[in-house]
Amino acid sequence: MGYQVDNAVIMAAGLSSRFAPLSYERPKALITVKGEVLIERQIRQLREAGIREIILVAGYKKEQFYYLREKYGVIVIENPEYLTRNNNSSIYAARKYLKNSYICSADNYFAENPFEKQVEDSYYAAVYAEGATEEWCMTSDREGYITGVQVGGKDAWYMLGHVFWSEKFSRRFLEILEREYDRAETRDKLWESIFIEHLRELPMKIRKYPENEIYEFDSLDELRQFDTSYISDTRSEILKEIAGKLSGTEAEIQNIRAYKAGNAAAGFTFDFRGKKYRYSYEDEELGEERA
Template structure:
């Protein structure tokens, strides 16, 4: 099916013809330490920080559900017990990553390898200023933003159809990986095959899941999906969060620790 036909069927809501493109589920990665937010993250995982009046991961779950995505797998590790309430509140599935302390986030995808198909892969600390999710997706993609000047992010080269052909760490005046990913059944099957075969290799233990994708770029197809500046927010440091939500900039660290502890009591 051409993209034009897909868009026309989607516009007319003729969804019966779009069955192979239906998004089946979403994975939200929430197992990490968020060590750059210590000591705040030692009290409350970053995914559970309230941002502009909403808990980060709750906002993302609501956006997925508003797009018709009902099967949502939240992969937990650090302070896992604090996430259990999400199962009752939103009906999500909680999956434990038992290796989060000794491996990078490839272990999160390994924990949900049986569920990956037509799936969104999301980071629990992303904040989307608008709903970026859809019930149907035409092709697998990595969302990206444009960097003017130098950046240390994963920079992309793509062909005339936006198929990613090369990824490198760092660059300038380039589109770079940032935010959520959509993978289809073909991608998932191949990726999980590589992940399973290579999982016990010493060099894979501390690899990001994207590094395994980059290693097999010739057979794992993703397209770049461009977003406007500001649509996707990611908080790598407290300064990033303070710049986005003034509340964090007007309170001391001690006040924020108390605020986060009290926020957890309300979940």
């Protein structure tokens, strides 16, 4: 019993605005982590598991992904709505490819290869949080099927990483998505939110992974903890220029916090030698924040 995996869909359309300013210069999936480009590592792991058809859904700076077509034979498709909708639009853009499929986020780093050619059942990858967490926490029944999801919890398994959809699951999810897609309230929903609203119709298991196997970096500060080479060399021309203007080093630029204007990246604040600064992305202006 089980399912032969047909393909993998990698979602890479978003702005990753919290990853400023690196994401201003290139998509987050194209940063190098411990010597490997994030998206290339994931593609390699999928291919090592025998998964040949890989579909990448691009949007923001989509042209930077085109080289993957020739290098790895990846199918690159466009999500034209990445600026105005949440990631349900990437699922919609890839709908004709969804069968027995992995659904992946382009910015995950897998320390060990989590992929396999045959999968027992639809699942969402999960890791365990000891103590309080603000992540999306899951509960399950005795068979491991997800019975509830809530944002925030304590001592719980939470959503992190890839998922697998059986063809039956894909078909049912797309029926729901197509029915609800044009509703105004659907635009801002994660696909996970739609799944949660229809748990009984969409049986999916929790697949539990050990600590330190699945990583997601939401900010440069988090990446620096994992790959310490980014402490002194951020690979960002913006931060190199800022460090030069402040007569300091990139390592002294810390606690970067992005801000947006509507859906667009607007800039970020950061700490430097005990002071807080603001950088405007649109104007390329740097100034000290006043209390």
